[in-house]
Amino acid sequence: MANVGQQPKWEGKACAKLAGCKAEQVWLLLQDFFGLDKWFPSLTTCLPVEGVSGQPGCVRFCAGFKTPVNGSDKGSMNWTKQKLLSIDPNKMVFSYSIVDGNVGFNGYVSTVRVLSNKHGCDIEWKYEVEPAKGWTLGDLDFFIASGLQVMAQRMEAALQVFQATMDQ
Secondary structure (H helix, E strand, O other): OOOOOOOOOEEEEEEEEEEOOOHHHHHHHHOOHHHHHHOOOOOOEEEEEEOOOOOOOOEEEEEOOOOOOOOOOOOOOOEEEEEEEEEEOOOOEEEEEEEEEOOOOOOOEEEEEEEEEOOEEEEEEEEEEOOOOOOOHHHHHHHHHHHHHHHHHHHHHHHHHHHHHHOO
16 A cells, blocks of 8 residues: 555656667667766766676666756765666667666666667657655656757767768
């Protein structure tokens, strides 16, 4: 039975379109669990803590990212430890959870997938989390959606450069 006064989890979804990029190409970039800092804006650090990247159970330490809410103490940087829960390269999908951090997220779980479309592909990022002190669902939606858009732009640009070098 749920605790009286317990709020339901927040849920959200963000999508980004990558024109002219094959889903398989984007998946190769996205599946590098320890390489998120190559793509996510303002994330300065993404380091392995345990396990092998891409293997369920591996853990990464992510730090230096900016949020719409200052969840960390004044003068310290935002950080989280994230655990890969599952990955399916055939379906181009993985799920992870935040297991520790200073941004106030408890019960955070995300599922990220790459989907083909006729003009390229989409990245879909679904998430759920217990309501976080100092945050609104709108803050979280903005943080993930804006971060995903920059990730998509960076991946699209990298793949365009790659394709241009292959066409020479």
